Amino acid sequence: MDIYLDGMKAIAPELVLTALALVTLVADLLMRGRNSRFIGYITLAGLAVVGMMLAMRVGAEPQTVFGMVEVDSFGTFFKLFTVASVAVVTVFVLSDRSERKDGIGEYYFLLLGAAIGIFFMVSTNHLLLLMLGLELLSLASYSLAGFHKGERKSAEAAMKYVVFGGLSAGVMLYGISLLYGLTGTLELDVMATQAGNAMPFGLVPQLDHNVIPVAIAMVMVLAGFAYKMSVVPFHFWTPDVYEGAPTPVTTFLAVASKAAGVAALLRFLGALFMTEGVQPVVEWYGDRIGMLLAILAAVTMTLGNLSALRQSSLKRMLAYSSIAHAGYILIGVATLEPDGFSAAMYYMAAYYFMNLGAFGVLLYFESAVGSDRIEDLKGFGWKAPLISITMVAFLVSLTGLPPTVGFYGKYLLFKAGIDHGLSWLVFVAAINSVVSLFYYFSVAKALFLSEPAQRPALSQPLFAALLTGLGLLTIWFGLMPGSIEEFVQRCLLL
Amino acid sequence: MENILSLITFIPLVGMMVIICLPKQAIGLIKGVSLVATGIPLVLATQLYFAYDPAHGADGSYWAEEQFAWIKMINANYHVGVDGISLPLVWLTSLLLFLGVPASFGIKKSQKAYYALLLLLEVGIFGVFISLDYFLFYVFWEIMLLPMYFLIGIWGGPRREYAAIKFFLYTLAGSVLMLIAIIALRLDSGTFSIPLLVEMASNGTLTGASLPGGGELLGMSFSTWAFWFLFVGFAIKIPVFPFHTWLPDAHVQAPTPISVILAGILLKLGGYGLMRACFPILPGAFVENAYFLGILGAFSIVYGSFVALGQTDFKRMVAYSSVSHMGYVLLGTGALTVWGTDGAAMQMFAHGTSSAAMFMVVGVIYDRAHHRDLNGFGGLSQPMPVYWGLTTFCFFAALGLPTMSGFIAEALTLVGAFQSSDTRFQALVLFSVIGIVITAAFLLWAIQRVFLGPLNEKYKDYPDMNFREIFCMAPLLFLCLLLGVFPHLILDKMEPSITHLVNLLQSAAN
């Protein structure tokens, strides 16, 4: 039985999270929706516990439990940020005045369920567990997107999400089955290194003889990740779903869910192409995949930025911007080198801060102004200066200007790109950041460059403090990025 | 004063914090804090200026250096210092920002935010001038944009939103290219330190060899594309034809004090950047393209002056005159002679004073008439004799009249360019001379249209300049004259550093 106990100790955060999810559900049932905020506080407390458990695990020796769960710092990195973002989303839910009171237990339960999915998804080399985690995340996300079930937009968003997600999952599953058929295993590290015997097992012999089937399978699997990250051409759902979903859910989708996709992709590619002792042919194939990702990155960021240019809804604009950011992140991924990966992870961390912040401000505007149209924000900066200035900080960071964390992230990505022969992609990304300035600053323009608005600001101290905190962190980590980067470096030991 | 440069740079930041904490209504206090927060750097910078021993620059070393590790992971340091090239500009910055505060007293809209942003802007500008670490340089370079965007965008003229975003987009477009080049340089050399990079460049070890594929991009060799990326980044700021079109809009729409700072300092950042962080780091590519830069410079001189001649908007005219004047910077440095480069550096300072004063001139009349149509004035010398006198002084300073600093700068530049070992520069000088004449033409024509001739009855009762306006303008004009008569006050400080720079570049040419 020790083996179970050790394993459970290793996956204690996941277990606590599961328990927490159930607690919220039961608590809601018991309270019959009377004191919905209380459940939020329970959630926050539980998340704090999970976060602390995770934090203590940073830097610990990596281990594999239950045959397929990799408990390592890489996973811990993403889990920590997932916990943090779920906590922030919880605060959003608590502050969202439009949030209905009943069903709040389900709300938190689904959020936490999605987090559980992410937890397993980011910490496994086994395609089955990866798939299950991804599906758990997806299912929870579908229902969260449609959580405002009385609203047409919300319902439509959920429908689109489920259709697109179901298809992507199916395709990915089919790709996995092909990979399984080609290599004879579901474990990525085995797949990458197993070779030598006369039988066509593992990736190496297949790459020697059967490049085309491998390519088909590879593209199908990558499509699954691309859909989660909303990379072109699997991004179509993103703007519609982001717009239709409740804003806290959008935040979750844009931040945690996308990060999970990135994490899974990094692990997938890392295990396949970057583990010790891979054969040259695998490395060669990794370069091809890298090139593919680079092209997708270029297309993604360009498309995201250009589409964002013409949005009148702040929420939809942020949706497109998150597509563009997926493109930026892919620069680091496409290098298929540790420093590229660490750059991508750093950017992911930066992305947490600035997007959580930006969506939070969006939520604030929605409740204060009653609309997410940019032109309705005109002059609002003079009414709510603190929040608006914070928003400018997020926008600056999203554009990638110093002294913010977004700049440093972009710097690392560019550096990795240039260092590994992707200068052209970096050039494209640079031009794209210029384009992005235009639409990001259309928000700043609306906020400050117009005459003061008539609407009074809302006062939400907790929320404002949270956002300001995020804003300060955005700037602080831009000035002193060393700590996060060190953290990233420590966590990258796959 | 161990940390004098840091003090100069960050005292305005402290001022900004204080202002943010003050209540919105305490306008007097806010103005006072702004004056103090800009005044202290001015005093410190003056002290630094006189304490500076120019011989220091002869071997390319820096004065008042401070250095400590900042981001260890990427080996970016907080490394600051000044030499003969940057010190005068630091001082000019502190002066113009200090004068910018009283010049802003006329602004009545959201004053708290205004002064806070003004101080933040000062931090950014100082930072760029003193940074010796490329990463730090870039960070400050970008920090500057943000307050500028809001200062133009909030307090500007009718088309301010357009002008602000245009300014921002142009500069950002340049600076992202710069960023790529900086990263490539860092990857190739392993350091962000500008002095180290310069040293490596002069040893010929900065060739992009350690980059994948030898650092080629779009079919260009590493040093070529890195040079052009950096150059475009700086040239947009200067601004050089054809990257100049943001400038008239930004100038025209910005409020007077911001135009003053924009013309007086921000344009200098481009020229300074080229001298500090582009040419010496990629001397080979610079030498290859020096003649082309000279052409750009000369063309800007003539082109800017002709376009200015055609303007009817007073401020637009002054803005285009900046295009013309800043062309000398490129022409002078491109010539690769000590005099030419001296002239270019001096021109940055001289133009910093004269163009700032010119924008103040425009501001004075705009405050009264609320329009800037050159053809709408006339005979203003009668109600406003002091204004007329100062304007004439200022315009003659701008058109490079001897005994004014502009003359020294232009003469040095042209003689320097004429001496260039590349004899094609002689033709450029001859061409640029057209610009001198046309500059005189549009300035005098402006004087004629605004001040001379029959008095337009509408303007009969305009008050002459008040003390505040004179206070803001007089120091600049005095500087023009002082440096025109005693140019050694500034040339002595600059010359060793510049000789060192030119020697570096020339050794690359051979």
Added chain:
Amino acid sequence: MEFLHFDPATDFKLLLAVPLIPLTGYLIQIFFGRKLPRKGDWLLTTGMFVTMMITLLLFAKALYHAYTGHGDDGHATPFWHHSSEAGMTWSWLFQDSEAPNSPLNLTVGILYDGLGASMLAVVGVVSFFVHLFSMGYMKGDHRYHIFFANISLFTVAMLGLVLSDNILFLFVFWEVMGLMSYLLIGHFSHDPKSHRITQAAAACKKAFLTTRIGDCCLFIGFMMFYLHYQTFSFDGLWQATTQDVMVNGWQSWQTTAGLFLFGGTVGKSAQFPLHIWLPDAMEGPTPVSAMIHAATMVAAGVFLLGRLYPVLSPDVLTVITGVGALTAIFAATIGMTVFDIKGVLAYSTISQLGFMVAGIGTGGLGLIAGLFHMVTHAFFKACLFLSAGSVIHGCHHEQDMRKMGGLRKKMPVTFMCMLVCTLAISGIPLFSGFYSKDKIVQSTIMTNELGGTWASSFAGIALPLAASITAFYMFRLIFMTFFGQPRDKHVNDHAHESPLPMTIALTCLAILGMFAGQFWLSNLDIMGSHPTWFETLLGVSHDYTNLSGLYPGVELQNTYVGLDAAKVEAVSHHAHSSAVVLSLSVASLGIILAMLMYLFKRLDPAKFTETFAPIYRTVLNKYYIDEFANKTVIRGSMVLSAVLKWFDGFIVDGIVLSVGRINKALGFFAAWFDKTFIDGLVNLVGAVSNGLGAALRLLQTGRIQQYVSFAVGGGLLTAAWLILS
């Protein structure tokens, strides 16, 4: 006479004081002038008097040296002093540069020689009298103190120019003078009561711009010399050039550079075709005209030629002669047709400047004569202008000669002074102008005999003709103004003699105009066959091949090269007699003609104008040069600027506007082309990205099944790329 020895230690300090006194005066005046009693005119005039006395003292020293000074070997040592003798030089650009003497640096000092001494004295004297005259003439002007300040600063610039020992510093003062002329010509442009308010405003701009074209040429010229010889100082340039020429002969770049240098003179000294500013400059107050446009500033161009003579190649000298002669004759013809009293004087100034320039162009004797004419002309032309000012003042600012007449009785002093100076300018013996102008004519004859060029041949005809015309129109002026019956009763009734300061100034200048040429009373050398004081001062008596008094230690390579000194002297004697005869006859011819036409009315000028109507009209319109310049240069610049403005706004700034247009034409995106995106990179980004954005919008249809199809299609493409690559 010990005090007349030149003592470098003290005298250079005195020389330094010469510009500094008026400069101090200027500074006091500009800041406090309005509050001083009498608006500070006395202060500046006194200062100017002191300055004049110093210049005269120093001039006396120079003259004393010239007449008595001999070296140990008995030969005359040239009067040539540089302030470095007294250790007085200043580093200008750099002071603690590592190598203060490196070509990078510019060391400034005072050069004081015969030419400088005479010019300094001229400036000092004329300037003082102009100050004095202005006290009366400008009384009541509402910018009286500013006027005095400006004219004082102008004097500073001119004095500084004369004292400069290097071309760059000369250029500095040269430009400052341009500025001051701008301010002084435009003096009335802000006088609300003046009817010349508009013209003055245009005239000052025109003057500055036109001369600035010349200035730029000058700048290029000395830059070319600097490029080759690494020096700006005059003696450095002389030495370097002559030595270079001795070894390599004249090179084409020297000719080019010389022509550029001459461009400076053309602008400043109003030579064809840049003379157009000078007649317009008469919009300034009359003392200014006297000072700037007669005596000093326009002389600066001639002075420059004197300073730079050794570096001018023979080809340049030919051009100089040609241009000078052309200007002389051409301006003279216009002078015949002008009715504005100041206008006549303005064209006569241009014409006389042409004489000087042409004289210098012929070299040797001509150089001396040209410079000498510059000195004499300064006095009598200043007097003429001031007299004209007195007339205008007396007639209440009436300038049209047709409305004057018979003023002889009303303004006797003015009349006498003006008559003396008219005789001088017409070249009548006993009056200064004769001695200098005669020598210019002599020089042209001499040069032609010694093997002249096309230019000297042209000058040989043009100059006497111009002299004749000069006499004609100057007497026309006298007769129309002072003789005959008053044509306009109103003007005549109110005419009166000018106040005392003005008449004193007039009288003194007239006396100088009489005697400045030759002290003929002392030796009865009425025909000027002996060396004049000026020649003695420059150390040139009869041997014109040796100009070492002017350029010590320099072997001129452009004057009488390879000619025997004795032969030159012989030819000069011969030429002298011809010149005297010629001058006298042409002058009398002109005067007689004027008498016949305007005094005795035997000939009707109207008949001439009718007979030669087309020519007359052309001349009356100043040969349409202004119109030509207006149509070509100015209009051209304006058109170019308009084109470039358009170019800037629509092409450079809107490269993508066109992209936008094309796209619009394609109908690809119509609605989004909104006003915000009008130009520039914003356009580029805006248009292109909007176009793409619009295209992308087509994909985002909101229909999930289409999304799925697109995604599948995209996936297939991706797979295809991966397979095929």
Added chain:
Amino acid sequence: MVDLQKVFYSGLALLAIALHGWGLASAGPAGLAFGGCATLVLGGALMCLWERSVVRSAFSLMATFTGCAGFFILLGADFVGMAQILIYVGGILALLLFGVMLSPPDMAERKLARVGGGLLVMGLGVAWVSAKVAASVKWAQLPADELPAPSTKAEDIGIAFIAPDQYVVPFELAAVLLTVALVAAVYIARRRISDFTAEPDQGGR
């Protein structure tokens, strides 16, 4: 006008014959079973695609599922086959039918051009890729003589579910997943008056 319905079903019959023939030809009588299952799978799918009525489509899908189960059993995975029948045919299909009942019949919804075009494109694509792939592909497979006999014991699967180094985590995770799905489905499908009256539809958030 040809009766399309008849053409389709004739084609289907032809496909059935072809599949059976293929099975018979390549594996003898055992191949017939394969042929039958393949017919069910593909025929059901084609019918599902073809039929105008959602109900008929849903029922034809049952054939596909059953055919799959047959495949599983043929491949020696009895347990999976049974699970397929139980969960898919019994559960999922019932669920789908439940949905079908709720939606109105829309006979005009099928566009022949789209269906035919889609089939054509996909068919050609699959044929092309299969041709390319089939020629060269080597799946990870052991030679027939080395293949172990398939384990048909359900016990093995039960052990695999809870063995510490096998599938215990996915098993538990699947439980969580089902809970989440259940909660989500119940929440969204549950109707309360308040859900539709409390807030008028004002756009998404």
Added chain:
Amino acid sequence: MALGAYVAVSAALFALGLVTIAARRNILYVLFGIEMILNAANINFVAFNRFNGDGMDGRMFAIFVIILAAAEAAVALAIVLNVYHLFGSTKPSDADLLRE
């Protein structure tokens, strides 16, 4: 029967699933199509598992996929019902509030 035959059928089923999703105008057909794709994957898993002699990975995967399909069908159907209630239609093209 050889492995290739199973894979061929699975590929065909996969393709039919895609066509079903794209070609039919009813949301339920999308769900049908997804189920077909999942079944195609399952056929692959079991078939490969049978022929590579490598334990029971494939079969286990197939079981989990069946569970997954059930869960997904439940959630999807709930969402479809919701859409039907709000839009009165099961055609995805009728729900296009969110676009561009």
